Amino acid sequence: MLNQKQAVLLESPAQTNDVPPPAPAKIQEPDTKTVGRVTVDKPIMTTRNVDVYYGEKQAIIDVSIDIAYNEVLSMIGPSGCGKSTFLRCLNRMNDTIESARVTGKIELEGHDIYDKKTDVVTLRARVGMVFQKPNPFPKSVYENVAYGPRIHGLARKQAELDEIVQTSLQRAGLWEEVKDRLSEPGTGLSGGQQQRLCIARSIAVNPDIILMDEPCSALDPIATARIEELIDELRQNYSIVIVTHSMQQAARVSQRTAYFHLGDLIEVGETSTIFTNPQEKLTEDYLTGRFG
Amino acid sequence: MTMTTADKIQANLNKRYAAERRFRSYGLVSVAIGLAALLFLFLSIIGKGYTAFQQTYVKLDVQFDAAIIDPQRTRDPQTLARADYGKLIKKTMRERFPDVKNRRDKRKLYKLISPGAVYMIQDMVRNDPRLIGTTQTVWVPADDDVDMLIKGYINRDEPESARRLKDKEIAWIDSLAATSSLEKRFNKTFFTAGDSREPELAGIWGAVVGSFYTLVVTLVLSFPIGVATAVYLEEFAPTNRWTDLIEVNINNLAAVPSIVFGLLGLSVFLNFMALPRSAPLVGGLVLSLMTLPTVIIASRASLQSVPPSIREGALGMGASQMQMVAHHVLPLAMPGMLTGTIIGMARALGESAPLLMIGMVAFIVNVPEGPLDPSTVLPVQIYLWADTPERAFVERTSAATLVLLAFLVVMNGAAVWLRKRFEQRW
Numbered sequence: 001m002l003n004q005k006q007a008v009l010l011e012s013p014a015q016t017n018d019v020p021p022p023a024p025a026k027i028q029e030p031d032t033k034t035v036g037r038v039t040v041d042k043p044i045m046t047t048r049n050v051d052v053y054y055g056e057k058q059a060i061i062d063v064s065i066d067i068a069y070n071e072v073l074s075m076i077g078p079s080g081c082g083k084s085t086f087l088r089c090l091n092r093m094n095d096t097i098e099s100a101r102v103t104g105k106i107e108l109e110g111h112d113i114y115d116k117k118t119d120v121v122t123l124r125a126r127v128g129m130v131f132q133k134p135n136p137f138p139k140s141v142y143e144n145v146a147y148g149p150r151i152h153g154l155a156r157k158q159a160e161l162d163e164i165v166q167t168s169l170q171r172a173g174l175w176e177e178v179k180d181r182l183s184e185p186g187t188g189l190s191g192g193q194q195q196r197l198c199i200a201r202s203i204a205v206n207p208d209i210i211l212m213d214e215p216c217s218a219l220d221p222i223a224t225a226r227i228e229e230l231i232d233e234l235r236q237n238y239s240i241v242i243v244t245h246s247m248q249q250a251a252r253v254s255q256r257t258a259y260f261h262l263g264d265l266i267e268v269g270e271t272s273t274i275f276t277n278p279q280e281k282l283t284e285d286y287l288t289g290r291f292g
Numbered sequence: 293m294t295m296t297t298a299d300k301i302q303a304n305l306n307k308r309y310a311a312e313r314r315f316r317s318y319g320l321v322s323v324a325i326g327l328a329a330l331l332f333l334f335l336s337i338i339g340k341g342y343t344a345f346q347q348t349y350v351k352l353d354v355q356f357d358a359a360i361i362d363p364q365r366t367r368d369p370q371t372l373a374r375a376d377y378g379k380l381i382k383k384t385m386r387e388r389f390p391d392v393k394n395r396r397d398k399r400k401l402y403k404l405i406s407p408g409a410v411y412m413i414q415d416m417v418r419n420d421p422r423l424i425g426t427t428q429t430v431w432v433p434a435d436d437d438v439d440m441l442i443k444g445y446i447n448r449d450e451p452e453s454a455r456r457l458k459d460k461e462i463a464w465i466d467s468l469a470a471t472s473s474l475e476k477r478f479n480k481t482f483f484t485a486g487d488s489r490e491p492e493l494a495g496i497w498g499a500v501v502g503s504f505y506t507l508v509v510t511l512v513l514s515f516p517i518g519v520a521t522a523v524y525l526e527e528f529a530p531t532n533r534w535t536d537l538i539e540v541n542i543n544n545l546a547a548v549p550s551i552v553f554g555l556l557g558l559s560v561f562l563n564f565m566a567l568p569r570s571a572p573l574v575g576g577l578v579l580s581l582m583t584l585p586t587v588i589i590a591s592r593a594s595l596q597s598v599p600p601s602i603r604e605g606a607l608g609m610g611a612s613q614m615q616m617v618a619h620h621v622l623p624l625a626m627p628g629m630l631t632g633t634i635i636g637m638a639r640a641l642g643e644s645a646p647l648l649m650i651g652m653v654a655f656i657v658n659v660p661e662g663p664l665d666p667s668t669v670l671p672v673q674i675y676l677w678a679d680t681p682e683r684a685f686v687e688r689t690s691a692a693t694l695v696l697l698a699f700l701v702v703m704n705g706a707a708v709w710l711r712k713r714f715e716q717r718w
Contacts, residue, residue, distance in 0.1 A: 121610045131605065131608070138602075
């Protein structure tokens with residue numbers, strides 16, 4: 001892992017070496033050094049000047065970015081750049097790490113999610129999460145999907161619950177494969193099916209945003225393709241923020257892309273623009289495979 | 293000539309293989325020593341103990357003489373209870389051996405029959421007073437010395453003065469045996485009776501029941517408290533100096549000699565709280581103190597082995613901390629917790645030292661009827677019998693050890709079964 005000193009070394013050429021910051025990139029408001037437009041016209045979630053510390057170490061440095069309705073925002077960057085850390089701020093999963101400290105402002109539809117009055121349970125019901133490694137509960141397929149609605153009291157009758165389970169599995173594109181084995185353990189499915197089960201599980205509580213932390217890194221190419229299709233379909237109803245190591249994946253599934261480097265948000269923009277015409281040298285180096 | 297890399301590796305390789313073979317042989321030798329010790333232990337205990345499962349009985353044709361039992365023919369239960377049934381047995385024995393005239397010899401003759409025979413006859417009459425006036429063939433337990441002679445533990449070749457049974461007594465026993473009036477039967481008494489001064493009347497049931505009540509108290513206290521402590525420390529408590537201190541102390545407690553818990557129990561439960569002495573309740577309290585650290589440590593290890601991905605999954609769904617623990621973590625950790633608890637209970641079952649301190653070492657004949665009755669436990673019963681001079685208690689000590697070992701094997705087997713049956717894999 002790179003330490004702080006190396007970080008300075010790596011960053012300094014981009015800052016000092018020639019290339020005056022491209023003027024049109026900084027379009028408006030939040031005071032940030034990020035290149036490109038971090039805001040959107042109608043955000044569902046806004047983050048402003050977010051810093052994350054693990055004990056003494058700063059993992060995220062002054063990140064501001066908006067998330068729009070019905071968009072897929074991909075976050076890319078080399079290992080250890082803080083993209084997963086930032087993702088976990090969005091549903092306060094970092095709360096579980098004792099040494100983690102988050103400052104700055106993160107708002108979900110205008111409500112500060114780090115406010116004392118915000119209930120983390122409600123927040124996580126609205127901002128669902130899919131993890132790197134498929135982690136279905138060691139219970140039946142049905143129970144996996146029914147768990148969220150059950151704890152949040154979303155279904156009053158068994159029939160309602162059955163319907164939620166079926167709809168969620170259908171949306172996750174898993175229904176046809178598992179409809180005859182709903183009572184079998186979720187852990188018995190294949191890796192790709194497990195990940196889709198986890199997606200079904202999180203959409204069962206009908207969230208606004210789904211966070212995906214490298215959802216395909218443990219899957220084979222076919223399962224990956226299936227999940228990518230699914231992400232595209234889910235965009236009709238949800239906002240999705242996806243962290244990925246695969247630039248092709250980011251290019252395929254997302255509308256906007258954010259490039260992180262050592263805790264800094266370097267560049268944000270339309271995916272097509274970022275991939276064809278990155279403004280920052282760091283972004284370009286990463287995308288062209290010069291490091292990463 | 294220069295050595296090629298392959299040659300060098302080859303030379304080194306032989307050394308490595310030799311080291312590996314040596315290491316394997318050390319391991320095999322260690323395993324063999326362990327198995328041999330276990331085999332020796334088992335053979336020795338079984339060899340000494342198995343005869344205790346049989347007991348010599350004597351066939352007597354007892355004449356239920358109405359003149360002795362109930363001279364007034366009232367059939368009054370009071371009279372029947374007070375009657376001298378010993379006289380019946382003595383009379384039977386005198387008739388069986390009419391040549392014995394001398395008083396001292398007669399006394400010796402009567403002693404061939406266990407004192408318990410009197411109560412047997414008494415019970416027979418109480419259950420069926422119509423027996424009075426008839427003559428019945430009754431099998432009564434023989435005295436332990438007779439039993440030992442029949443089982444071959446008394447050496448007939450020894451000089452008479454060094455023997456517990458004199459020539460005359462041996463002759464009587466032989467005469468009984470010759471008329472097939474002696475028989476080795478299954479020793480039911482051993483499994484149904486409490487302790488006794490007479491080996492042929494002593495049993496382990498009192499100790500088994502005492503152990504049972506003690507363990508129930510231990511389980512009821514140590515399992516919930518241990519699991520709650522482990523869950524709190526593992527899932528809810530912040531990591532700070534206090535929780536570190538608690539953790540260190542729990543580990544220390546697990547290493548405290550058990551007799552210290554006995555002293556604690558004596559001063560707190562008996563002296564300060566004035567709970568009854570020798571009671572399984574107090575024994576259970578003391579053993580819970582001893583078992584708690586084991587249960588807590590096992591439960592924490594079991595909680596730690598639940599993968600973090602399950603917790604994250606639950607929290608990510610919006611489950612509260614409590615729901616995450618109750619719905620996902622606890623069910624997955626439960627088999628490990630139960631296994632730890634059973635192993636802790638097995639240790640508690642085999643524990644005697646702390647119970648000596650709270651008076652569970654008393655000589656108690658009655659089978660306890662509740663956790664407040666004075667009683668003893670299996671290991672203490674073994675200790676008590678090992679301390680007695682009678683030869684017949686030697687085999688009973690080993691037999692009781694066998695019973696204790698059987699319980700331990702069953703408990704550990706249950707732990708293994710539970711682990712295999714409910715273990716989850718990810």
